[in-house]
Amino acid sequence: MPELRSGVRRRGRAPPPLVVDREIRRPRTRATAKKASDGAGSPVAWRRASVGKAKPVAKGRPRGRPSKKTAAVARLIVTEDEGEGEGKVSDQVKEVIVVKEVETRGGVAAVDRRNLELLHEVQGKMMGDDSGGLSANKAAGQEEEGNTAPFPEKVQVGGSPVYKIDRRLGKGGFGQVFLGRRVTGGSDRAMGPGALEVALKFEHRNSKGCTYGPPYEWQVYRCSFTALGGSHGVPRVHYKGRQGDYYVMVMDMLGPSLWDAWNSAGQAMSSEMVACIAVESISILEKVHSKGYVHGDVKPENFLLGQPSTPQEKRLFLVDLGLATKWKDAASGQHVEYDQRPDVFRGTVRYASVHAHLGRTASRRDDLESLAYTLIFLHRGRLPWQGYQGENKSFLVCKKKMATSPELLCCFCPPPFKQFLETVVNLKYDEEPNYSKLISLFDELIGPNPAIRPINTDGALKVGQKRGRLTMDEEDDSQLRKKIRLGVPATQWISVYNARPPMKQRYHYNVADSRLAQHVERGNLDGLLISCVASCTNLWALIMDAGTGFTSQVYELAPCFLHKEWIMEQWEKNYYISSVAGANNGSSIVVMSKGTQYTQQSYKVSEFFPFKWISKKWKEGFHVTSMATAGTRWGVVMSRNAGFSDQVVELDFLYPSEGIHRRWDNGYRITSMAATSDQAALILSVPKRKLGDETQETLRTSTFPSAHVKDKWAKNLYLASVCYGRTVS
Numbered sequence: 001m002p003e004l005r006s007g008v009r010r011r012g013r014a015p016p017p018l019v020v021d022r023e024i025r026r027p028r029t030r031a032t033a034k035k036a037s038d039g040a041g042s043p044v045a046w047r048r049a050s051v052g053k054a055k056p057v058a059k060g061r062p063r064g065r066p067s068k069k070t071a072a073v074a075r076l077i078v079t080e081d082e083g084e085g086e087g088k089v090s091d092q093v094k095e096v097i098v099v100k101e102v103e104t105r106g107g108v109a110a111v112d113r114r115n116l117e118l119l120h121e122v123q124g125k126m127m128g129d130d131s132g133g134l135s136a137n138k139a140a141g142q143e144e145e146g147n148t149a150p151f152p153e154k155v156q157v158g159g160s161p162v163y164k165i166d167r168r169l170g171k172g173g174f175g176q177v178f179l180g181r182r183v184t185g186g187s188d189r190a191m192g193p194g195a196l197e198v199a200l201k202f203e204h205r206n207s208k209g210c211t212y213g214p215p216y217e218w219q220v221y222r223c224s225f226t227a228l229g230g231s232h233g234v235p236r237v238h239y240k241g242r243q244g245d246y247y248v249m250v251m252d253m254l255g256p257s258l259w260d261a262w263n264s265a266g267q268a269m270s271s272e273m274v275a276c277i278a279v280e281s282i283s284i285l286e287k288v289h290s291k292g293y294v295h296g297d298v299k300p301e302n303f304l305l306g307q308p309s310t311p312q313e314k315r316l317f318l319v320d321l322g323l324a325t326k327w328k329d330a331a332s333g334q335h336v337e338y339d340q341r342p343d344v345f346r347g348t349v350r351y352a353s354v355h356a357h358l359g360r361t362a363s364r365r366d367d368l369e370s371l372a373y374t375l376i377f378l379h380r381g382r383l384p385w386q387g388y389q390g391e392n393k394s395f396l397v398c399k400k401k402m403a404t405s406p407e408l409l410c411c412f413c414p415p416p417f418k419q420f421l422e423t424v425v426n427l428k429y430d431e432e433p434n435y436s437k438l439i440s441l442f443d444e445l446i447g448p449n450p451a452i453r454p455i456n457t458d459g460a461l462k463v464g465q466k467r468g469r470l471t472m473d474e475e476d477d478s479q480l481r482k483k484i485r486l487g488v489p490a491t492q493w494i495s496v497y498n499a500r501p502p503m504k505q506r507y508h509y510n511v512a513d514s515r516l517a518q519h520v521e522r523g524n525l526d527g528l529l530i531s532c533v534a535s536c537t538n539l540w541a542l543i544m545d546a547g548t549g550f551t552s553q554v555y556e557l558a559p560c561f562l563h564k565e566w567i568m569e570q571w572e573k574n575y576y577i578s579s580v581a582g583a584n585n586g587s588s589i590v591v592m593s594k595g596t597q598y599t600q601q602s603y604k605v606s607e608f609f610p611f612k613w614i615s616k617k618w619k620e621g622f623h624v625t626s627m628a629t630a631g632t633r634w635g636v637v638m639s640r641n642a643g644f645s646d647q648v649v650e651l652d653f654l655y656p657s658e659g660i661h662r663r664w665d666n667g668y669r670i671t672s673m674a675a676t677s678d679q680a681a682l683i684l685s686v687p688k689r690k691l692g693d694e695t696q697e698t699l700r701t702s703t704f705p706s707a708h709v710k711d712k713w714a715k716n717l718y719l720a721s722v723c724y725g726r727t728v729s
């Protein structure tokens with residue numbers, strides 16, 4: 001059974017089409033060098049920045065390996081370029097962790113292959129947000145519409161009565177739902193297997209959801225809901241089967257969706273109505289979650305009321321389990337393993353959780369975050385991220401979601417909305433939501449008499465009976481809990497320290513272009529080579545070590561990001577890129593070294609974090625070995641034979657604290673990082689050779705962490721990587 005999200009390198013799946021912006025691959029031979037430079041995608045798209053100021057400070061001067069004698073010199077040598085005045089502000093120390101033990105990786109997501117494929121199909125298909133919030137998977141259905149066979153006039157599947165197809169009730173990405181009128185057999189009840197009217201959900205056998213047979217949604221119903229005789233808030237499926245070209249599911253006929261009701265109510269619902277929806281929908285989600293599933297596409301269109309003029313008319317139902325995924329492994333009972341694949345998006349852009357935007361494995365918190373946006377939308381009538389269009393819409397919407405504080409988002413809503421939002425966005429990946437407490441937040445907004453509430457809250461009342469059991473301890477715990485997402489966005493230095501045997505290390509920061517060469521030369525004379533470069537406000541930071549293992553090194557400061565011709569020249573001389581940095585003004589430093597273990601190298605410059613390219617390269621045996629940003633652009637270098645057995649990405653609009661901790665627990669260590677003013681990306685890898693001391697620590701500081709570095713040195717922790725950009729304080 002394939003893994004849904006465990007591990008990192010996805011094998012056995014064709015990568016999505018890649019538009020290569022700029023990719024240069026280290027040619028194996030001189031003959032192939034020409035070919036590579038002429039190859040599709042690289043030189044054509046590659047725009048060289050103005051070279052008017054091209055003034056390589058030092059170039060092509062290989063350095064020898066530092067002598068043992070020099071390396072033995074005390075390592076506390078610090079030079080600070082024009083930085084002394086600025087280093088005084090008290091730095092905020094964050095994220096210190098010492099990891100000594102490596103745990104083996106835990107449970108694996110047990111997900112059906114069709115589910116996996118389905119998720120892959122929908123990835124990256126983000127739809128027009130002003131459409132009312134279409135699911136990512138709707139794109140597929142709309143493309144396919146022209147190919148579908150005509151619908152039959154009558155349906156009889158899986159021993160059902162015969163139904164005559166009437167008007168269309170709705171249409172989604174995979175399916176179309178019709179009213180079916182019973183023409184034979186059955187009873188006269190409004191709902192149930194013999195009902196006169198049913199909803200018939202059709203999916204064409206060639207639709208993307210049916211690649212491996214019946215729709216995946218059937219399995220979710222079969223496994224969790226129908227088998228248990230239906231579930232609170234989820235419509236019953238009475239029959240299913242294939243007729244002609246269609247898979248048909250016979251379900252209880254329901255009424256209008258919350259989207260319809262919101263439109264009928266003048267595109268804004270009263271706080272009492274939304275509070276009733278809140279308590280009932282939280283209890284429905286609790287039920288869905290209790291079956292081990294995350295719904296994955298919570299939005300107004302997927303909540304349906306019962307049929308008008310029936311006893312069900314004020315009841316709420318959640319439909320469309322086509323994007324449901326398991327949060328709990330059925331066999332082991334464990335939470336599925338955490339992962340992040342920034343190129344995978346599922347759900348509906350408008351209501352998706354930030355974690356879903358960032359491609360993190362879905363868990364219970366994501367449904368609740370989508371529900372928070374749904375409730376605020378129903379009450380306010382609009383969400384601040386509506387209206388974005390274009391290819392990078394999901395990026396912009398996610399950025400806006402992160403930038404909109406709960407205060408601002410809920411400024412026109414009663415206080416429970418903000419409390420609900422704050423609670424759910426701060427849930428940890430595998431944390432069990434306190435559904436009773438979430439429901440109780442809305443108590444004050446709903447009328448005391450359940451009989452006259454606009455929405456039937458029976459289900460929530462049942463959950464509410466448990467509310468009395470909330471103890472003070474529980475309340476206190478939740479207040480003391482560390483917040484996952486909230487925090488003030490900040491632009492900071494992120495520095496990473498690794499445990500190493502004693503060695504000489506030196507750092508410089510606030511280095512102007514004109515002073516770079518003298519620092520490098522002095523370092524070289526002292527037996528040091530560059531291990532890391534970074535940039536902040538167009539000034540450079542430089543880390544030089546006696547323990548790089550490189551035998552010689554060249555570097556170039558160029559006015560462009562990155563200087564392809566020079567890199568190609570050095571590749572020809574068997575140098576490999578060992579570190580890169582880019583400045584906001586577009587200039588860059590590329591450091592290339594001999595003595596690395598790399599056998600082939602490739603790099604890409606891209607306007608967005610190039611996860612698709614990275615995952616394609618992973619499949620070819622490359623791993624990310626250095627990264628940089630210049631303004632909003634990313635430069636990623638990948639090498640073959642990098643000494644890693646596995647690699648993952650953590651990408652966030654704030655700082656991926658939770659992800660880093662989870663990866664650390666699973667044996668990954670940060671090996672590269674870079675940040676723009678919007679996003680920080682960290683690459684974490686599992687080394688092939690087990691490290692003697694696996695301690696790794698990170699700091700986030702408002703100024704260059706000069707004092708901290710010295711503290712770390714005293715503990716034999718050395719700067720391994722440093723960058724400046726988006727974090728959270």
Ligand SMILES: Nc1ncnc2c1ncn2[C@@H]1O[C@H](COP(=O)(O)OP(=O)(O)OP(=O)(O)O)[C@@H](O)[C@H]1O
Pocket residue numbers: 135137138169170171172173174175176177199201235251252253254255257297301302304319320321322
């Ligand atoms: N049981 C039902 N009774 C009445 N109408 C229904 C029922 N189930 C679905 N519908 C209508 O059909 C629409 C599409 O259904 P559904 O969301 O299940 O399809 P889908 O193809 O899976 O959609 P999506 O693209 O959101 O994944 C719903 O929004 C709703 O309007």
